Amino acid sequence: MTMKRAYMDHNATTPLRPEARAAVLRALDAIGNPSSVHMEGRAVRALVEGARAEVAALVGARPAEVIFTSGGTEAARLAFHAAKAAQGVERLIVSAIEHDAVLASAEACGLPVEIAPVDQDGQIDLAALGDLLAASDKRTLVAVMLANNETGVVQPIAEVSRLAKSTGAVFLCDAVQAAGKIAVDVSALGADMLMLGGHKIGAPMGVGALVVREDLPFAALAVGGGQERRRRAGSENISGIAGFGAAARIAQAELQTFAQLARLRDRMEAQIAEIAPDAVFPGQNVDRLPNTSCVAAPGLDAETLLMALDLDGIAVSAGAACSSGKIGRPRVLEAMGVDPDLSSGAIRVSLGWSSEPADTDRFVQSWIRVYTRVCAKTDALVNVNVTAGRATSRLAAVES
Structure with missing residues (x-):
């Protein structure tokens, strides 16, 4: 044997959770476009909004702050685009241990990128970050992940946020690896934008989210229809979103x-x-x-x-x-x-x-x-x- x-x-990637699989199958059987106003469309819209509420609850956000994406990589690209196009950001500070998706998105943004070092334990050097922030009066975006995908090291995000806010910087936090593994509260972290990925918590691949503070200016990267409150155009991945919501609900319940x-x-x-x-x-x-x-x-x-x-x-x-x-x-x-x-x-x-x-x-x-x-x-x-x-x-x- x-x-x-x-x-x-x-x-x-973690195996698909049974609850997420069941939610995906139910969504696949649903008929209708969530943008349609008829009964079928409204039923599918209810699936999407229910999942949005579950994902928001996983990270202590408001449902309206959740933008569904194809994954963490798209969330990163969307965040840097919005920072440049709508938030007046002119320079980027990215930690030395960020995921390649964040580093590549920062470089593709077209703004100057500076690297913040970490110490021998893999945690951000707060003094060095403070010096980088103080070196320019240009509007800055700081990107520091909540937990590293290779070592698991959790970053002192509250202190990072405090430094960023003291200089008027925008703070982007990659929580793709941390969400569903440790308690995450976007307000307590002080993040202006937060990245999430579905398949890290037991949802199917191909779905993620960017959480954006409700009062933060935003500009869409993908334009077209009015989906996601005109923040991300294109027909929603209904089954993936449904699975993401179910996985978020179970992950939150099983944190202990x-x-x-x-x-x-x-x-x-x-x-x-x-x-x-x-x-x-x-x-x-x-x-x-x-x-x-x-x-x-x-x-x-x-x-x-x-x-x-x-x-x-x-x-x-x-x-x-x-x-x-x-x-x-x-x-x-x-x-x-x-x-x-x-x-x-x-x-x-x-x-x-x-x-x-x-x-x-x-x-x-x-x-x-x-x-x-x-x-x-x-x-x-x-x-x-x-x-x-x-x-x-x-x-x-x-x-x-």
């Missing part, structure tokens, strides 16, 4: 249950550290998402490690899944100052609503097998070099 695979890449994943994560890290004392877990010393661990040890190669784990029936990643098909430069770990010998072998383990203790047990066993093989090869190489060195010394003594 084939052993069930251990899926441990929930930060890339999700928090228990930290025990599973911490046990996994302790088991690895016991066998591999030179292993490190970047971000371990500060607040992290309860489900996320970044694991590294000297001498390991991420690509080789991922292949070995995959053959053992374990799915993890080497960083952001949006760079899939290649294992590139570990930009987040470099920003944290992690030694290249460590970062080149770092992988991300991320648990989720369907994870089981057996998953982490299998991962630990498989990871340790690869680690032990690497150590054995290293020891053998050291012995060869030592033996060769002694032989060279003896030869030199004879020749002299």
